[in-house]
Amino acid sequence: MTSPVISTPKNESVFSILSRRRVINIGYVPMTDCAPLIVAKELGFFESAGLDVNLSREAGWATVRERMIHRELDGAHAHASMIYEMGFGMGVNRVPCLTGFILSHNGSAISFSNELWNLGARDARSLKRVIDAHKGTRKFRFAVVMKFSTQNYLLRKWLRIGGIDPDNDVELVIVPPPQVFSCLMGGHIDGYCAGEPWSSIGLIEGVCWCAGLSDEVERMHPEKILLVHHRFAESRHEEHVAMISALIQASEYCDKQVNRYELAGILSQRKYFNVSREALLNALQGPFQRGMGEQSSALDAIIFRRNNASLPTEAKARWVLGEINRNKLMPESLELSSEEIQNYFRMDLYEEAEAMLQAS
Template sequence: MTSTIRKTPATAAPRRPLRIGFIALNDAAPIIVAHENGFFQKHGLSVELSREVGWATVRDKVIHRELDAAHALGAMVISTNLGLNCLPCECLTGFVLNTNGNCVTLSEDLWNRGVRDAVTMRDEIIRSRHDRTYVFGVVFAHSSHRIHICDWLRSGGIDPEKDVRIVVVPPPQLFRNLAAGTIDGYCVGDPWNSLAVREKIGWCPAISPDLAPGHAEKVVMVRSDFAETRAEEHLAMIAALSEAAALCDQTNFRPELCKILARREYMNVPARVIQSSLVGPFDYGHGRTVSADDFIHYHRNGANDPTAAKAAWLIDGFNRHRFLPAGITVPADLGARSFRSDLYHLAQKPSRTSRHDKTLVHA
């Protein structure tokens, strides 16, 4: 099931709007703000947003051209190019939506059993090894979230492949599964961590800046042939998103951003839940709070540039944690082919961003 939100420029109606998919997560904010605040229109684009249920749906809709572009996991661009659990499809990103933004969240039951970090999680696994296997949820098999949870577990001496089960659950459903007791923890972007803390069903032992500061998280994913055959629209989209991301990182805009994201057609959660990670203080649970300044970066510190180094961190995670099936090798140029810094910089050129006095036509 999807939810569609459409806006078109007042000047001329194109034959078909550019269709962009997103998942109900705070890191979709630049896409939503570009839509709500007129940045797509400013850059001559007519856009239709489509709220999707899970990442596999997003991937498949991009592959089959049901979406022109999508809020996507950075790792998904790489896995789709490799054909991991899907048809191989040449995809790329010219824009990183955010760095940081994830949490590991554990159940209150684990807190009550004495778990405080990965080391005490290992102790609990040893104590309970004859009675149960602990289950952790991630949003996608090939994701930064799985890298995070594996890194966190290994830091405590836990083998993610032998000592626990890791299952895939769509982001909005993780909170419900934790509340129901079908999983014992998860790694996801907000607001689904802050909601668990607020409802007192979970707490956070670690967040992105604790685990991998500055890692690339979500991106805008397109088919490579879309970037080639509809290059002007693609670059206009990147330019619009750049302006929106810069606005999302302005401190004085964050309270308004929380209200926008909270709306039913977007996150559909109370604004006060979203505020924890966007305005702060961020609440880990059980009395521990910190500034939210570095929880998520939408634009700061070169966040939007899809550099080879950002792709390399993801590929390294795939290799370190043996995410790749036997027989699959990563081409040496995959990072540079998937994360296109050149397209990002081309979209920023004043000579290109200034000429948007008419609506682009969508075939």
């Protein structure tokens, strides 16, 4: 890819980084919402910023968390809630982290087995009738990808809409995203809320049906972030800001519909996702195939850049914190001031990265 023409201020920044260039290790789980990282690598945005970024594919979120805790990674594609989970030691060793960039909004789906469809489930209320009819003989099991995840929050919200108690009426289990489809196929779970493309794989194979896209449950909810160690952000500030600038450019590419077919091809490669382009395009391009002969628009199925998606605002930080408290995932509610929130969700870093781009 031809490097963009850049002005003197940008050149000075790039040359300064190159003079002490070191590898930046970033972990990711093969989910569609990590696309800006892969695009920044594949299309040369990192390289043009003078960065040597190594992307490390991880098996699941527990692996990402452990490698961050042991400082084997400088940063990661991560659930927004992980900034609180790790920063406050919620069941794990405390590791101060922060974010200066939101990678995505939306991007998940709630899907159930064909058996539940055959039993009469169509939405939360009809699922409640199925659950009530099997009380005492069977407890249905649904998977989410992590305790501190939007998939957990939104599945719980969806169930409550139908009068289903997620802690008593059903069993919720944790399954890594790439394994939810095989667990459903094997009869180990009856449904799941997971991010793309793992929901679409089951839908295209015809073994499940979609009861709701996450954007239908919670409009424009924040999803994944670029999570970095506080120490990395301080000691390698210039590189961190340059990385955010590269991700802004990559996100703009990812959000353009004209690029979605090519994007699906990039992600589908064996070294990244190793899944079909068709599965990726279900949410990236649409129409979104929901199973059982139904489909809907995929326009807002996943958003990378539109509607100020990239900005790590206090409002987004508070939504995430509110979900942790609302779902009583900790013994006591975590209450933070605006100043404390802004130590974790760093708009100042994002604005510095934007200024770097505007100066180029």
